[in-house]
Amino acid sequence: MFRPEDLIGKQIDQFRLDRFIARGAMGIVYKAFDTVLARTVALKLISRQVTDGLSTQDINAQEEARKRLIQEAKAAGRLTHPNIITIHSYGESENFDYICMEYVTGKTLTQLLNVRKILPIEEAIPIIEQVLMALDAASREQIVHRDIKPSNIMITEDGRVKVMDFGIAKLPSLSMTTTGTVLGTPYYMSPEQISGQKLDSRSDIFSLGAVMYQVLTGERPFEAENTATLVYKIVQTEPIPAKIRNSSVSESVSNMIIKAMAKNPGQRYQTPREMLQALKAILSPGAGEVREESDATIIASGDEFEMTLQADKAALAPSPMGPGVSEVSTPPREELPPSPSEQKSSDQGAPSGVPGRSTEAQPGKGDTETVKRKGGVGPPAASKPATVTKATTSPPVTTKPKPSLPPKTTGLN
CATH class of the missing domain: 1.10.510.10 (Transferase(Phosphotransferase) domain 1)
Incomplete structure (x- = not known):
């Protein structure tokens, strides 16, 4: 009765068998030493001998194992990759077919x-x-x-x-x-x-x-x-x-x-x-779970913004006023020339929030007002989805008459 341990210390061609590693249906694996190249290798052996008493099925299985050994040598021998066991050589001795491979x-x-x-x-x-x-x-x-x-x-x-x-x-x-x-x-x-x-x-x-x-x-x-x-x-x-x-x-x-x-x-x-x-x-990094594009959220730090596609869609939605909702035309309005005192106050800089004054340039006659988001053109902050508000026409600007002039009366008949 053959035992794998019986081959330890024996030599097959240039390989000395040092330790039995494993036995499977398709062969026996040993840790071996290549006496020519002075390196440790693994040697997989398949017996060439037909043992007396084997059934036809066992003999066929043994022949199949020999074919697989050659197949492995041909397949893995074509591949040189750090994640594939390297096949060094294939050989045949009197009693065994074998492949010499990388030992790990x-x-x-x-x-x-x-x-x-x-x-x-x-x-x-x-x-x-x-x-x-x-x-x-x-x-x-x-x-x-x-x-x-x-x-x-x-x-x-x-x-x-x-x-x-x-x-x-x-x-x-x-x-x-x-x-x-x-x-x-x-x-x-x-x-x-x-x-x-x-x-x-x-x-x-x-x-x-x-x-x-x-x-x-x-x-x-x-x-x-x-x-x-x-x-x-x-x-x-x-x-x-x-x-x-x-x-x-x-x-x-x-x-x-x-x-x-x-x-x-x-x-x-x-x-x-x-x-x-x-x-x-x-x-x-940052990939997280796979999400649908409509649910994607971009979160920025510092002075950047947080944007959702839902908010973006709201900003781009058609306006009931028709195309071009970002530019709302207002009828021109007449303004009376400012009084000298008002002109002086204007030159010194009007405080923000004064009625009738704007911190941005007022559109002139025939110009177009552009509805802008705070902070410049771009997506709104995530906390408040972008909306477009219909512009309203400001009431005509009037000035208080000077005391030296006769009072000006207006009314409806």
Whole structure:
């Protein structure tokens, strides 16, 4: 009976196996030392030997694992990105096929969630952001990961995210499986992936939306007791919104998850870059919750103003007087020339508020008065929505007769 620990200390080609790390359905991973380049690496092994007693199904699974190993080397080997595990080489020995890859220390997202269940938004968002950057790099090479899930997301000790396991990735020119073959982890698979349809990067976006949902709520978006029920839920039902599962999840983040997990790929973010930009827009200072334009409020400090679009609309609304409400014509009025005493008083400066006097230039005959807002042209203060008041004609200005002149009488017959 083979045990992974039995290989510790053994050498495969130029690699010395120092420590067993993990074993999965698709291979065994060791921490190893490259004796030629003198560096620590990770080595994923797939046995080439057919063990006696294996069933036909097990033999087929082993062959499938070898194909996936080669697929991973081809897919990830084309990608050089700080958020993707780097593949150094692929090789074959007498007993094993292997890929040599970057060795990183840290924990998978699955291990992190097993301990903490829910991550705070300020910790979760940087993880999602880095996964999106990795998917963006893969998308530019027309590579679909097809198995985005917490166990394939590594968080290093310094907080860097590394996307792993491109073993079932779909390459642009070579697909290990034909359309109709379902590969992946059901809980995070997109409806089109479950249905065996043609995939693109929008399938990875759905899977990441499901991961994001779990990270922020502590629950997977779809749960079921059997595969058939799970498949039905993923294809036909909507998950409970994340903001209902966890009240600390904002409306905008909850809506982002809903969009990422739309059943129809055309209603999702169309590329990882688009989702990344939307995520950054939510997190940018002052972005806040997503609001309708009609409800937007701009608040300024100091001598600036606070403006609402509602007030602006009121200011621009048509006047019952017709177009041009900001300019109201008044009939010309005659003014008697001021007396010498009044002229003297005027030269010294009339106090504000004196009846019949204006602190602004009076319009002359045939001129037009312009209704102005206090403080110059511009939006009114938020505390008082802008209004336009119909101008009224001032009464004719009369002067008190001088004592030396005979009194002037006026009256109505």
